[in-house]
Amino acid sequence: GESVGLHLPTLSVQEGDNSIINCAYSNSASDYFIWYKQESGKGPQFIIDIRSNMDKRQGQRVTVLLNKTVKHLSLQIAATQPGDSAVYFCAENFSHYFNDYKLSFGAGTTVTVRA
Amino acid sequence: NAGVMQNPRHLVRRRGQEARLRCSPMKGHSHVYWYRQLPEEGLKFMVYLQKENIIDESGMPKERFSAEFPKEGPSILRIQQVVRGDSAAYFCASSPPLDSSYSGNTIYFGEGSWLTVV
Numbered sequence: 282g283e284s285v286g287l288h289l290p291t292l293s294v295q296e297g298d299n300s301i302i303n304c305a306y307s308n309s310a311s312d313y314f315i316w317y318k319q320e321s322g323k324g325p326q327f328i329i330d331i332r333s334n335m336d337k338r339q340g341q342r343v344t345v346l347l348n349k350t351v352k353h354l355s356l357q358i359a360a361t362q363p364g365d366s367a368v369y370f371c372a373e374n375f376s377h378y379f380n381d382y383k384l385s386f387g388a389g390t391t392v393t394v395r396a
Numbered sequence: 397n398a399g400v401m402q403n404p405r406h407l408v409r410r411r412g413q414e415a416r417l418r419c420s421p422m423k424g425h426s427h428v429y430w431y432r433q434l435p436e437e438g439l440k441f442m443v444y445l446q447k448e449n450i451i452d453e454s455g456m457p458k459e460r461f462s463a464e465f466p467k468e469g470p471s472i473l474r475i476q477q478v479v480r481g482d483s484a485a486y487f488c489a490s491s492p493p494l495d496s497s498y499s500g501n502t503i504y505f506g507e508g509s510w511l512t513v514v
Binding site: 315317322323324325326327330370372376380381382383384385386387388389 | 400427429431436437438439440441444451452487489491492493501502503504505506507508510
């Protein structure tokens with residue numbers, strides 16, 4: 282079946298350094314991907330998304346890269362801050378209808394920022 | 397996730413009781429989704445609804461679970477005769493209708509309802 286997985290379950294990063302979180306997906310037909318941040322006891326918070334007609338998208342301090350050849354997605358966080366400590370999920374939309382969001386989530390990467 | 401309202405935030409039920417979780421989508425959104433998150437896991441899709449219609453319930457357990465999104469009022473996820481394995485966080489999400497613009501169209505999650513079965 283289709284799945285979305287992350288390469289590393291935990292990531293420890295020094296404050297001020299850049300963070301890179303990786304994600305592999307298996308459905309080559311997937312055309313929409315989202316990164317979420319989830320803090321303890323809270324819901325997933327939208328960070329950034331990317332559609333399959335792009336290979337890079339930038340937001341405020343975050344960049345998402347999509348490599349469709351190897352089915353790989355990454356989230357880069359610039360100048361990581363203590364407030365970035367959380368669990369990060371990539372999600373793949375396995376519905377191919379516009380505006381229909383049936384997401385498959387990976388298990389998550391726990392990011393810990395060291396002061 | 398601002399705007400998707402879920403209640404209760406925390407719910408404790410004894411085995412065999414019923415749990416009802418409510419969700420009001422973001423203003424202007426007509427599509428509602430329910431996801432479940434077990435401890436230390438990612439979210440799993442359960443069901444997708446539009447007003448008065450269940451569009452896709454392929455992730456919903458066949459027994460004891462039901463969902464509705466009536467013409468008026470919030471969406472309800474109902475779990476009958478709860479068991480300890482139902483203990484999880486249940487997240488509702490919403491997205492805008494089909495005639496929304498392409499730009500910025502995505503799905504937003506609420507803060508979740510944490511169900512504990514004792």
